[in-house]
Every structure is written in structure tokens, then in C-alpha cells.
Amino acid sequence: MAEHNHTGKQGEEMAAQFLRIKGYEIIALNKRFGRAEVDIIARIGLETVFVEVKTRSSEVYGYPEESVNNKKISLLAKAAEAFALENPSVSDIRFDLISIVLGANEPEITHIEDAFFPDGEWF
16 A cells, blocks of 8 residues: 555544544445545534545645645535435535644644535635
8 A cells, every 4th residue: 555545544544533532423434426435424413524534644745634625525515415315314414624644743633624615615
């Protein structure tokens, strides 16, 4: 496995554990809907949360969340729509972003709730 793939997988596992500790129920990891892949689908209360996880080994090239573009947001929105069609009980949907910088010491985890709208607009 390439180093960047290993870093991404490590970040997704850390993010899932982070969400579990915060009381989220993990529904799916790395769920594919056509060309779109959702890193984590979780539930908290009545909300279904689609989580994009971005991990970097350092901040040398910027913060991980800076790499989420409108194309990725559009794919996440399509995935959420497909998931909702498969699961008619889903009503409240939210898009979160978890940014992880592994660094030399403790990982820095930032959870941005309601990070963006499905039309590509950031909050």
C-alpha cells in the first residue's frame, strides 16, 4: 500500500474512533455509490452524518481540509441522495469534515460539523 493510502486509512480509523467516543453510531465506512465514496456514514440522534476525512502527516502543504473542493462536495451530495433513497427513514442529513494532522506528537483532530451545503457552499 502506498504511503499516502496508509496515511488516509489511518486517519479514517482515527476519525471513526473519535466519533464513537463522541457518541456517534457508525453506520458504514468507505461506502461507495457509483463514483462517489463516503469515508464515514454515522448517526447521532436523528441526524445521518456524511463525513469526509482528510489526513496529512504534517501541515507543510497546508491544512487537510483545504483539499476538499466543490467536485468532492458534489460527489458527497450525490452519495447522500443515493443513501437516502436506499434508506427511506433517513430525513435529517448533515455533512461534516474531520481534518487530521498526524505530526510528530499527538495527532491534531478537528471536527467541523455542518462543514458545507450539498451545493458546494461552505458554512
